Amino acid sequence: MIEKVKISPHQFKLIVILVYIGSSILVIPGILASEVKQDAWISALLGILFGLLLVWLYNSLGDKFGNMTLVEYSEKILGKWIGKLISLFFVMFLFINCSTLIYIFGNFITTEILTETPIQFTNIIFIAVIIMGTRYGLETFAKASEILYPLVLVLLIMLLIFLCKDIDLKNIQPVFEYEIKHIVKGSLLYVSYSSLTLVALMMIFPAYVNNKKEAKKSFLIGTLTGGIIIFFLTFFVISVLDPNIAALNEYSTFTLAKKINVGKFLERLEAIVTLLWFITIFYKTIIYFYGIVFGLAQILKLKDYKPLTLPSGILVVIFSLIIYPNSSYANKWNSTTWVSFALTSGFFIPLLLLLVGKIRKIKNKY
Amino acid sequence: MWSILGILSLAIGIILYEVPSLLTKNFKKEIWVFSILLIFGVILSIIESMNIEIPNPLEWLTIIYKPFTDFILDILQ
Numbered sequence: 305m306i307e308k309v310k311i312s313p314h315q316f317k318l319i320v321i322l323v324y325i326g327s328s329i330l331v332i333p334g335i336l337a338s339e340v341k342q343d344a345w346i347s348a349l350l351g352i353l354f355g356l357l358l359v360w361l362y363n364s365l366g367d368k369f370g371n372m373t374l375v376e377y378s379e380k381i382l383g384k385w386i387g388k389l390i391s392l393f394f395v396m397f398l399f400i401n402c403s404t405l406i407y408i409f410g411n412f413i414t415t416e417i418l419t420e421t422p423i424q425f426t427n428i429i430f431i432a433v434i435i436m437g438t439r440y441g442l443e444t445f446a447k448a449s450e451i452l453y454p455l456v457l458v459l460l461i462m463l464l465i466f467l468c469k470d471i472d473l474k475n476i477q478p479v480f481e482y483e484i485k486h487i488v489k490g491s492l493l494y495v496s497y498s499s500l501t502l503v504a505l506m507m508i509f510p511a512y513v514n515n516k517k518e519a520k521k522s523f524l525i526g527t528l529t530g531g532i533i534i535f536f537l538t539f540f541v542i543s544v545l546d547p548n549i550a551a552l553n554e555y556s557t558f559t560l561a562k563k564i565n566v567g568k569f570l571e572r573l574e575a576i577v578t579l580l581w582f583i584t585i586f587y588k589t590i591i592y593f594y595g596i597v598f599g600l601a602q603i604l605k606l607k608d609y610k611p612l613t614l615p616s617g618i619l620v621v622i623f624s625l626i627i628y629p630n631s632s633y634a635n636k637w638n639s640t641t642w643v644s645f646a647l648t649s650g651f652f653i654p655l656l657l658l659l660v661g662k663i664r665k666i667k668n669k670y
Numbered sequence: 671m672w673s674i675l676g677i678l679s680l681a682i683g684i685i686l687y688e689v690p691s692l693l694t695k696n697f698k699k700e701i702w703v704f705s706i707l708l709i710f711g712v713i714l715s716i717i718e719s720m721n722i723e724i725p726n727p728l729e730w731l732t733i734i735y736k737p738f739t740d741f742i743l744d745i746l747q
Binding site: 629640641 | 684687688692697699700701703704707708710711712714715718724726727728731732735736738739742743745746747
């Protein structure tokens with residue numbers, strides 16, 4: 305295959321955080337609020353726990369197969385044909401999710417910012433940037449994360465500091481009004497957006513991280529950090545906005561930013577959230593797109609993934625226009641079939657690979 | 671009409687950009703995969719630009735996953 309480009313555990317950790325908060329940063333507080341209203345913060349905490357357990361699963365898998373990506377060891381564990389079948393399913397998962405992310409990007413822009421622009425244009429521009437980033441290679445966009453992540457953190461802290469005075473603790477009461485099973489359902493939706501989608505990183509982890517032991521720690525710390533960020537955002541969304549308003553809004557964090565009003569001169573800082581969110585969704589999408597082209601190249605045993613980027617880009621954009629006829633279809637899909645689909649690729653497939661690998665005593669000497 | 675021309679010129683542009691280097695490196699398999707994906711992409715783009723409905727894979731997934739989805743949602747509702 306191509307020369308082994310390696311990224312540092314620190315870069316990997318930043319990528320984990322950015323992918324984790326990816327699309328969640330904008331929509332999860334609202335989704336949790338619509339499920340369990342003022343108890344959304346409880347779901348957010350529980351979700352962190354589930355996320356860490358999932359990453360523990362991915363770490364165990366990565367432990368056994370330090371030098372191969374999920375697509376590669378799938379063949380080794382399950383044999384050539386079943387392995388390739390599972391890998392193809394995995395790539396299909398990455399493909400559909402990637403199209404979803406591009407749709408989300410385009411939908412947000414055309415709903416809130418460039419309302420006159422047709423969604424085709426926003427999506428095409430977005431994929432063009434993604435294709436460029438992918439062709440530059442993993443090392444490049446990993447290095448970029450070291451600059452972009454601090455920016456994300458600063459913008460987030462600004463957002464929260466400016467809103468501190470607007471917190472109304474009455475909004476989180478009564479606490480635990482909702483039954484545990486509803487809170488768990490909220491967490492499950494949250495996990496399907498943030499943690500199950502981390503499985504895409506199995507195309508990089510740990511094969512392309514230069515220190516396996518540190519990589520596992522980075523995966524866990526990154527997930528924890530992402531979870532803490534989402535927790536704070538959820539808490540702020542329900543305590544600053546009314547939980548009922550939060551539940552109605554598709555882009556709750558954006559609505560939150562609109563509320564910033566400091567000394568009557570810092571107003572309407574939605575630009576903070578928009579910039580923040582561009583960066584996080586860019587990283588999530590590029591990791592997915594990289595997974596698609598790299599995974600396909602590995603399944604078909606090609607010598608390079610770069611030639612696949614342009615045609616795959618076209619396909620991903622076309623599907624981003626097909627999959628969701630409208631946003632209520634999107635919401636329905638996200639709270640139903642998507643959960644099953646994400647569980648299959650993000651939980652059942654890695655679990656299957658781990659168990660069969662253990663049973664067949666397949667080892668990868670590295 | 672114009673969109674079809676646009677898509678085809680984009681495709682030709684992509685071919686001119688990628689294929690020469692693939693030919694000099696003699697990457698036969700890569701050229702095949704590239705071509706199949708590109709043809710598929712161009713056909714779908716043309717169909718989409720003519721506003722003809724393309725079957726939605728999410729529909730198939732919904733049907734396949736329905737029993738499992740119902741099971742999970744039942745437990746949590």
